[in-house]
Every structure is written in C-alpha cells, then in structure tokens.
Amino acid sequence: MNARDDDLLQPTLAADLDVRAYGRLFRPQSVLWPSFFGGPLAGATLFGINYARMGRRDLALRCWIGGVLLALVLATAVAWYLSGGWGATVGSQRPETRWMRYVVSGTSVAIGWFIAKNQAPRYTAWEGAGNAPANLWLPGILAVIAGAILFIGATFGALSTFRAYD
Amino acid sequence: MDIQTSEAQASGARDPLERAARLANHFNGVGRHDEAEREAIRGLSLAPDDLVLHVELARSFMGRKRWEDADTVLQRLLALAPDFSPAFNLMCIVRTEQGSYAEAEKAVLEALRLDPQWASPYEVYGDLMTRTSHLDKAKKLYERARALNPEDAELPSKIALVETQLNRIGPAHAAAAAGLALGPAEALAHASRGNAHLAGGRPFRARADFREALRIDPANTSLEEAWLAADTACRVVYLPMYYWTLLIERLPGQQFLVWGIFLAFTFGARSLGIPPEFVGGVAIAYIALCVYTWVANPIVKVWKRIVPPKL
Numbered sequence: 377m378n379a380r381d382d383d384l385l386q387p388t389l390a391a392d393l394d395v396r397a398y399g400r401l402f403r404p405q406s407v408l409w410p411s412f413f414g415g416p417l418a419g420a421t422l423f424g425i426n427y428a429r430m431g432r433r434d435l436a437l438r439c440w441i442g443g444v445l446l447a448l449v450l451a452t453a454v455a456w457y458l459s460g461g462w463g464a465t466v467g468s469q470r471p472e473t474r475w476m477r478y479v480v481s482g483t484s485v486a487i488g489w490f491i492a493k494n495q496a497p498r499y500t501a502w503e504g505a506g507n508a509p510a511n512l513w514l515p516g517i518l519a520v521i522a523g524a525i526l527f528i529g530a531t532f533g534a535l536s537t538f539r540a541y542d
Numbered sequence: 543m544d545i546q547t548s549e550a551q552a553s554g555a556r557d558p559l560e561r562a563a564r565l566a567n568h569f570n571g572v573g574r575h576d577e578a579e580r581e582a583i584r585g586l587s588l589a590p591d592d593l594v595l596h597v598e599l600a601r602s603f604m605g606r607k608r609w610e611d612a613d614t615v616l617q618r619l620l621a622l623a624p625d626f627s628p629a630f631n632l633m634c635i636v637r638t639e640q641g642s643y644a645e646a647e648k649a650v651l652e653a654l655r656l657d658p659q660w661a662s663p664y665e666v667y668g669d670l671m672t673r674t675s676h677l678d679k680a681k682k683l684y685e686r687a688r689a690l691n692p693e694d695a696e697l698p699s700k701i702a703l704v705e706t707q708l709n710r711i712g713p714a715h716a717a718a719a720a721g722l723a724l725g726p727a728e729a730l731a732h733a734s735r736g737n738a739h740l741a742g743g744r745p746f747r748a749r750a751d752f753r754e755a756l757r758i759d760p761a762n763t764s765l766e767e768a769w770l771a772a773d774t775a776c777r778v779v780y781l782p783m784y785y786w787t788l789l790i791e792r793l794p795g796q797q798f799l800v801w802g803i804f805l806a807f808t809f810g811a812r813s814l815g816i817p818p819e820f821v822g823g824v825a826i827a828y829i830a831l832c833v834y835t836w837v838a839n840p841i842v843k844v845w846k847r848i849v850p851p852k853l
Contacts, residue, residue, distance in 0.1 A: 382658075384679070384682055384683060385651060385654055385655075387647055387648075387651065388647065388674075388676050389644050389674060389676075391644050393643040393644045393674065394641065394642045394643065394644060394645065395641035395642075395643065396642055405796075408798060412798065475805075475809060478805055482798075482802055482805075485795065485798045486795070486798075489794070489795050489798070496675070497674060497675040497676075500673075500674070500675045501641070501643055501673060501674045501675065502641070504674075505639070505640070505641035
C-alpha cells in the first residue's frame with residue numbers, strides 16, 4: 377500500500393506538540409482536589425495555569441473566563457436559594473443549605489474532570505519525557521483559600537442584592 | 543548495521559574502515575558506548591562521509607542519553623544523505639526522547655515513506671504513539687511491525703503493555719504469552735506479563751514476574767520501580783487499597799463519583815424510607831473507607847521500612 381493511502385501513516389500529533397517548551401505542570405487529576413474544596417475559581421485557576429504552561433494561552437484564557445462565569449452563576453444560584461428561592465425556607469436547617477455546597481463542589485469537579493481528561497494526553501507526553509509534576513500543595517492550598525473567599529464574597533454580594541430588592 | 547558482530551570478528555577485519563564500523567557496531571550492541579564512539583570517530587577520521595559510521599556515532603550518543611549530540615550527528619548525516627531512512631528512524635527516537643513529538647512524527651513518517659517494508663520505524667512510531675497516549679494507533683503500528691518481523695520478541699510484549707494500558711487484560715495476557723514464547727529470556731516479556739497481572743488484580747504473580755525480569759536485567763530502574771509497586775500491592779495492609787484503586791480507576795470521576803453516589807444515597811434515603819440506622823452505618827463505612835485510603839500509603843511506607851522488600 378502506498379504510504380499516502382495508508383491511514384496508519386497519516387500524522388496524528390498536533391503540529392505544536394513539543395514539550396520542551398512546557399513549564400512544570402500540575403498533575404491534572406490532582407487539580408480535582410482543589411476544585412472540590414475550593415470551588416470553580418480554584419480549579420479554573422490551576423487548570424488555566426497548566427494550559428498556560430503548555431503554551432496554550434488561548435485555552436488558559438477560556439478556562440479562567442469560564443471559571444469566573446461558572447463561579448458567578450453558582451454564587452447567584454446559592455444566594456437565590458439562601459434568600460428563599462426554589463421554595464427554600466430562609467434560615468433553613470443545616471442539611472438544606474449544606475447540599476448547595478455539595479452542588480458547587482460536585483459541579484466544579486464534574487467540569488474539572490473533563491478538563492483533566494483534555495489535559496491528560498499532553499501531561500502524559502510531558503511526563504514521559506522524564507519530567508516530574510509540579511508540587512501542588514502550596515498553590516493548591518492558596519487556590520482553595522482564595523477561591524473559597526472570593527466565592528463566598530460573590531455569594532454574599534448576590535445575597536445582599538436579592539435582599540435589597542425584597 | 544543491526545547485525546552485531548563479536549569483538550574478535552570485528553577486530554579481525556582487514557580494512558581499517560570496516561574494522562572501525564564493525565567494532566563500533568559491536569560496542570554499541572553490548573552497551574560499551576564510549577568505546578563505540580571512539581571507534582566511530584577513528585573511522586570517520588578516515589572517511590568523514592561514511593553513513594554507517596555516522597549511524598554508529600549517533601547510536602553511541604543515544605546509548606548514553608546524549609540526545610543533543612546524537613541530534614547533531616543525525617543532522618549531519620541527513621545533510622550527507624537526505625534519503626537515508628535509518629537516519630530518520632533514529633531521528634524519531636532522539637526527538638521523542640527530547641520531547642519534540644511533532645518533529646519525531648515527521649521524521650518517522652519520512653523513514654516509512656522511504657522504506658515502507660522496514661519493521662523498525664513502525665515500532666519506533668508505535669513507541670511515540672504510546673508516549674503521546676494514542677494507544678490504539680500504537681497497537682496497530684506494533685502489529686504492522688510484527689507482521690513484517692514476526693521473530694521480534696519485543697513487539698508482542700509492547701502490544702501487551704498497550705493492551706494493559708487500555709485495560710484489556712485478556713488480550714494483554716495473550717500478547718504477553720506470545721512475547722514469552724518468542725523470548726523467554728527477555729526482561730520486557732516478563733515485565734509485560736507482570737503489568738497485565740498487576741492491572742488484572744493478581745499482584746503476587748505480578749511481583750514474581752517483575753522479580754524474574756529484574757533477575758534478567760538487574761540495572762533497569764523502571765523494572766525495579768515496577769517490582770516495588772507490585773511488592774507494595776502485596777502487603778496485607780495495602781491489598782484492599784490496591785483493589786480499591788483498581789476499581790475506581792475504571793470509574794469516570796473516580797473517587798468523586800463514589801462521593802456523589804454516597805451523597806445521593808444519604809439525601810435520597812429519607813424519601814426512600816431507608817432506616818436512619820442503615821444510613822448511619824453506610825456513612826460510617828464510607829468515612830472509614832476515606833480514612834483508610836488516606837492512611838494506607840503512609841502505613842505501607844512505614845511497614846516497608848520495617849520489613850524491606852526482598853528480591
């Protein structure tokens with residue numbers, strides 16, 4: 377068979393796949409933990425840093441903008457619920473408010489899982505070239521703290537807006 | 543070029559150029575890359591445009607992981623002979639190791655365009671596809687290489703490793719068995735079966751296979767790491783963690799999915815009329831499982847210090 381007609385001999389890799397230019401990456405699956413504890417801002421920040429270090433600034437930007445938008449939507453939803461939306465009782469008991477937190481964590485992890493899947497091949501290729509992943513402890517903790525504070529701030533901001541209209 | 547000659551045979555050649563090429567080939571084949579470099583340079587001083595000596599010089603650098611030097615030699619070689627497929631094949635290996643994967647693919651495709659019936663570039667391309675997580679394509683490339691060179695014992699073992707990564711344990715065992723039949727003294731053949739065992743829930747057999755592979759190739763650090771991982775899985779304190787990891791690695795979202803199911807259960811239990819005592823029991827079991835997964839690694843590390851692994 378002619379090489380030109382052979383599917384197996386068609387190029388598969390992206391023309392820019394050169395991991396020599398990559399910075400030190402976080403292990404994508406590990407970034408799911410800060411996403412879980414710190415919400416969408418923490419996850420988006422770290423996944424965005426990973427994309428930027430892969431030289432994909434376009435995807436990093438999308439990741440950061442997406443994270444901010446998702447955080448705003450979720451903060452608004454949580455504030456709406458806390459202000460009595462969706463039939464919630466204002467000042468409701470702990471388990472009812474707690475599940476909103478689970479929704480935020482679950483949504484962040486679910487979206488983060490797809491991003492991690494997207495980053496995994498490039499990460500594996502980078503790691504295969506003899507590179508060790510970046511330590512996630514300190515950036516992860518900082519992202520969790522900052523992400524959680526900003527998210528809570530956004531939620532209270534939205535809550536006060538809803539209350540002002542009541 | 544790939545045919546290794548004995549040192550006596552090689553040094554017996556009359557022509558000094560042929561002698562240098564044979565010796566360089568021999569030294570590269572037995573891992574004496576410094577001597578191979580010396581012979582190749584000696585030969586190149588007599589015939590600076592000799593293609594085979596350039597290949598041997600590049601191989602001597604590759605054997606010592608001097609990828610930049612190998613790259614330079616190969617570029618010089620390609621300037622001398624732009625249609626020399628072995629140079630493109632070696633270039634793919636060098637670029638893969640450097641992490642320049644797109645360039646590596648270009649090089650190997652050129653090697654295959656020049657010589658589509660040569661098995662080695664298919665294998666090298668398969669290695670590149672494995673490295674970049676294109677496992678189905680890697681498997682097809684190894685199979686094509688195997689069809690062209692059925693006696694190569696490494697190819698079924700590499701197919702077995704890919705099948706294991708794809709979580710196809712049955713085909714992985716079949717390929718590993720074929721590798722062992724072709725090369726019972728090959729470390730990779732034992733390692734590939736060990737990997738299939740480890741991914742298939744048989745850590746004790748995996749440990750035995752890695753031990754055998756290490757006996758054959760004691761200097762191989764990757765094999766040592768694999769053997770240590772299998773040994774960790776065999777420790778009683780870690781065995782449940784090993785099976786738990788095998789299970790959750792097959793689930794989308796892994797531990798977070800389990801957490802989601804647990805939450806859905808606890809929130810839905812009340813409306814489903816499940817007794818609170820049962821829900822409480824499930825909650826305690828889940829928390830105990832979480833705590834165990836957090837402490838299993840530190841505990842097994844301590845245990846391994848007290849009872850070190852034995853080869």
